[in-house]
Amino acid sequence: MNKLSKYFSLLKYSLSNPKNGINLFNEVRQTRNVNDKIKKYPIKSSSLEECLKTYFPSYEISREELLSDTKILQTHLKNYFKNFQNLEFPSKKKPYPTDYSINTDSCLFLYSLCKILKPNLIVETGVAYGHSSSYILQALNENGKGMLYSIDDTFRPWESREMIGSAIPSNLKKQWKLTFGSSSKKLKEVLNSFENIDIFLHDSLHSYDNMFYEFKTAWPHLAKNGFLLSDDVLDNYAFQDFCLSKKLNPILVKDSVVNSITFGTLKKE
Numbered sequence: 567m568n569k570l571s572k573y574f575s576l577l578k579y580s581l582s583n584p585k586n587g588i589n590l591f592n593e594v595r596q597t598r599n600v601n602d603k604i605k606k607y608p609i610k611s612s613s614l615e616e617c618l619k620t621y622f623p624s625y626e627i628s629r630e631e632l633l634s635d636t637k638i639l640q641t642h643l644k645n646y647f648k649n650f651q652n653l654e655f656p657s658k659k660k661p662y663p664t665d666y667s668i669n670t671d672s673c674l675f676l677y678s679l680c681k682i683l684k685p686n687l688i689v690e691t692g693v694a695y696g697h698s699s700s701y702i703l704q705a706l707n708e709n710g711k712g713m714l715y716s717i718d719d720t721f722r723p724w725e726s727r728e729m730i731g732s733a734i735p736s737n738l739k740k741q742w743k744l745t746f747g748s749s750s751k752k753l754k755e756v757l758n759s760f761e762n763i764d765i766f767l768h769d770s771l772h773s774y775d776n777m778f779y780e781f782k783t784a785w786p787h788l789a790k791n792g793f794l795l796s797d798d799v800l801d802n803y804a805f806q807d808f809c810l811s812k813k814l815n816p817i818l819v820k821d822s823v824v825n826s827i828t829f830g831t832l833k834k835e
Contacts, residue, residue, distance in 0.1 A: 611818040611827050614671040614678075620817060621833060622682055629822065632674045639704050639735070643697060646733045661725040662694040668769065668797050669821040672829035673701040676767070679793065680705030685712050685764030689756060689787075691749040691780055692770030693718040696731035698797070702767075703738035713741050715756055718770070719748045749776070753783050762789040768796040777804035785812070788834045799830035 612620065614629050633640070653660040680688070680702055688706075693699055693716045706712040718730050731744060745752050749770050757763065766784035768777060781794060781804065788794060799805040799818065809816045809832060816832040 610815065611820045613820055613822060614675055617675065617817050617819050617831065618678055618682075621831075625678075625682060627678065629671070629674065632678055636674070636677055636701065636704060639700055642735055643700060643733060646695075656722065656724045658724055658726060658729075661722070661729050664695075667695070667697040669826070669828055670823055671821040672797065672819055673698055675819050675829065675831070676795070677701040677705045679765070680712070681708065683764060683791075683793075684709050687760055687763040688712065688714045688765040688767070689717070689753075689763050689784065690714065690767040690769060691717045691753060692768070692797075693731050693744065695729070695733040697733060698767070698769060699731060699742065700734050700738065703734060703742055706741045707738050713743065715743050715745065717745045717747065717749050717752050717756060719746060721748075749780055753780060757784060757787040760787065763787050763792065764789055765793045765795065768794075769798075772798045772801040774802040774804045777802065778808055781805070781808040785834070790834060792834045794832045794834065796830045798828050800827060805830045 614632075615627075618625055618627070647664050650660050650664050655661075655663055676698055685706075688702060690699065690702070699714060699716060702714050706714060716731065720727060720730075727746060730746075731739075731742070734742065745756055763784075766780075766788060768780045768784075770776065770780070777796065781796070785794060785808075796805050805816070809830075812832075814832060814835070816830050818827045819829040819831060820827050821829075
């Protein structure tokens with residue numbers, strides 16, 4: 567699908583689905599409404615091991631050990647995404663890009679955090695193929711407890727409900743529940759169904775408005791010593807501003823492979 571046909575498809579979809587068309591327009595507007603130069607974060611950035619050591623001083627494990635522990639899952643995901651190599655994006659068979667998945671060290675952080683905390687309840691927004699969800703569910707499976715509640719929707723004409731979480735191994739799905747809909751409509755409903763949650767992960771629309779809304783909404787529902795996590799925190803100021811509003815010091819996880827920062831972590835004391 568070339569750029570022109572993509573826009574034509576969106577226009578045709580908007581005419582037949584005016585409500586969803588408005589949502590698409592707002593998504594593009596919000597995503598583009600970002601300053602060209604993001605100010606440098608006055609926030610500590612750490613390697614995966616450093617971040618875990620800061621939060622859990624007695625926890626001793628290396629990145630290599632975590633890679634070894636998740637080797638079977640890595641192989642599964644590698645084989646899954648290998649099937650997309652020659653497929654056109656965007657299309658029904660390849661509705662999401664495959665080169666913008668959450669970084670490896672961020673996934674390993676999610677896995678190790680869940681192994682340490684042994685959480686009962688995790689809520690995430692944004693699933694796509696289910697890359698990061700799989701690492702969370704792998705840990706929950708090994709723990710023998712816990713549930714992951716995910717929120718996601720189909721926002722574009724080439725997306726389908728069937729593809730949401732399609733990369734998640736079938737043996738891990740028993741501890742996963744998908745709520746279909748946008749976080750702006752479903753997040754409060756999901757959170758209000760629990761007394762509190764242990765971990766919240768944002769990975770949906772990375773606009774300032776949406777990110778700050780999700781952080782603000784999820785925070786009161788986090789249990790003491792719970793974690794608020796976010797991917798793509800350098801897309802705008804939302805994560806930084808939220809942390810400043812709470813006068814708390816987060817840690818950004820720096821991926822050792824691509825040498826970049828995208829993942830933010832904040833502990834509720």
